[in-house]
Amino acid sequence: MSWSTFADRAVALDAADSLAHLRLLFDIPKDVVYFDGNSLGPMTIRSREVLDHTINVEWRERLIRSWNEDWLAMPLRIGNKIAPIIGAVTDTVIACDNTSINLHKALMAAVALRPGRTEIVIDINNFPTDIYIAQSVADQHGLQLVAVPAEEIANAISERTAVVTATHVDYRSANILDSATITRVAHQHGALMVWDLAHTTGAVPFNAVELDIDFAVGCGYKYLNGGPGAPAFMYVAPRLLESASQPLQGWWGHALPFEFELAYRPADGISRFLTGTANVLSMKSLEAALEIFDNVSMDDVRAKNQSLTSFFLEIYDEFLVGQGFDLRSPRDPDVRGSHVALGYSDGKVLVETLATQGILADFRPPDLIRVGFSALYNTHRDALELAKHLSHIDLL
Numbered sequence: 001m002s003w004s005t006f007a008d009r010a011v012a013l014d015a016a017d018s019l020a021h022l023r024l025l026f027d028i029p030k031d032v033v034y035f036d037g038n039s040l041g042p043m044t045i046r047s048r049e050v051l052d053h054t055i056n057v058e059w060r061e062r063l064i065r066s067w068n069e070d071w072l073a074m075p076l077r078i079g080n081k082i083a084p085i086i087g088a089v090t091d092t093v094i095a096c097d098n099t100s101i102n103l104h105k106a107l108m109a110a111v112a113l114r115p116g117r118t119e120i121v122i123d124i125n126n127f128p129t130d131i132y133i134a135q136s137v138a139d140q141h142g143l144q145l146v147a148v149p150a151e152e153i154a155n156a157i158s159e160r161t162a163v164v165t166a167t168h169v170d171y172r173s174a175n176i177l178d179s180a181t182i183t184r185v186a187h188q189h190g191a192l193m194v195w196d197l198a199h200t201t202g203a204v205p206f207n208a209v210e211l212d213i214d215f216a217v218g219c220g221y222k223y224l225n226g227g228p229g230a231p232a233f234m235y236v237a238p239r240l241l242e243s244a245s246q247p248l249q250g251w252w253g254h255a256l257p258f259e260f261e262l263a264y265r266p267a268d269g270i271s272r273f274l275t276g277t278a279n280v281l282s283m284k285s286l287e288a289a290l291e292i293f294d295n296v297s298m299d300d301v302r303a304k305n306q307s308l309t310s311f312f313l314e315i316y317d318e319f320l321v322g323q324g325f326d327l328r329s330p331r332d333p334d335v336r337g338s339h340v341a342l343g344y345s346d347g348k349v350l351v352e353t354l355a356t357q358g359i360l361a362d363f364r365p366p367d368l369i370r371v372g373f374s375a376l377y378n379t380h381r382d383a384l385e386l387a388k389h390l391s392h393i394d395l396l
């Protein structure tokens with residue numbers, strides 16, 4: 001197939017795209033083609049408007065009154081906006097802290113619910129922070145961290161396992177793990193399951209209730225477009241909300257924070273997983289960006305990002321194979337998340353060179369180029385543009 005045939009198809013696919021209008025809700029510089037939403041989502045127009053109002057009205061004019069008028073309610077309110085995106089019910093998700101801290105809280109809570117068990121099972125290729133956090137939880141409890149490749153997780157779970165943790169969409173390959181099987185096996189052995197949904201939330205449908213998972217954590221700044229440093233979130237299954245304990249007992253997780261009691265009493269429900277003061281500006285930015293998801297179905301988001309990554313791979317097969325690239329993502333779109341990973345020996349230089357041409361993707365050592373596609377703003381023409389630049393690699 002020729003470049004012009006792909007160009008015609010890109011135009012047709014974009015014309016038929018029912019989500020195309022969403023791109024107008026973002027303020028992406030005209031000279032940028034953006035493939036890094038799996039790392040930092042671009043700015044939404046609503047975030048800018050809401051932050052402007054927060055700074056000029058809520059902070060400047062209303063000052064400390066804004067805590068009661070609005071800000072205190074934000075972590076739960078935003079959690080409830082994230083809940084449908086991960087298939088959770090109301091009041092089981094809270095927006096707070098960062099993913100690392102939330103993972104720590106979830107693992108500590110899980111381990112406390114399984115006294116006497118001696119192991120934590122983790123995907124050995126998990127994002128490093130997950131490994132570091134799990135190791136610290138294991139060390140604090142005198143447990144062993146059993147780290148195995150994703151396909152061996154189910155076999156590594158036993159009656160010794162307190163908790164299993166893995167990232168649903170692998171941050172390098174975009175491989176989607178079999179969340180149903182892993183969760184089921186964990187439960188069959190009496191262990192608890194914590195999923196990291198960093199590369200899932202806002203890109204790949206997930207159903208926390210149907211899967212019957214115990215805990216989940218995820219990022220607000222990737223596919224949710226909350227902005228740099230946007231708060232993360234934490235999910236706790238309704239059946240565990242009263243028994244799971246918060247290891248970082250702070251005043252925001254107290255039953256009555258403004259009574260200033262000296263003894264800690266956990267708040268009811270998911271609010272006990274708060275620790276300290278919310279980052280109001282980041283929360284506001286995230287809340288504004290989440291409005292986009294109000295009228296978007298995750299199935300449509302998924303169908304479009306599968307179309308984008310599959311279209312890119314078709315062009316890859318036609319023009320890029322044999323040019324030093326090595327596909328590191330699954331070919332099957334059903335087990336491929338929303339990014340495509342390509343190995344390339346000089347990947348770092350290539351990504352830097354692309355950036356000078358306004359094409360922003362990212363690089364992960366030692367040789368991985370990650371190209372993130374978001375259904376909310378990327379087009380098939382973007383995919384074509386990227387492939388064209390990659391095909392002229394010798395000219396870069």
Ligand SMILES: Cc1ncc(COP(=O)(O)O)c(C=O)c1O
Nearest residue numbers: 098099100127129167171198232
């Ligand atoms: C899978 C995964 N988990 C956790 C994190 C880190 O999250 P945080 O910086 O919010 O702690 C990342 C960041 O990219 C990630 O990809």
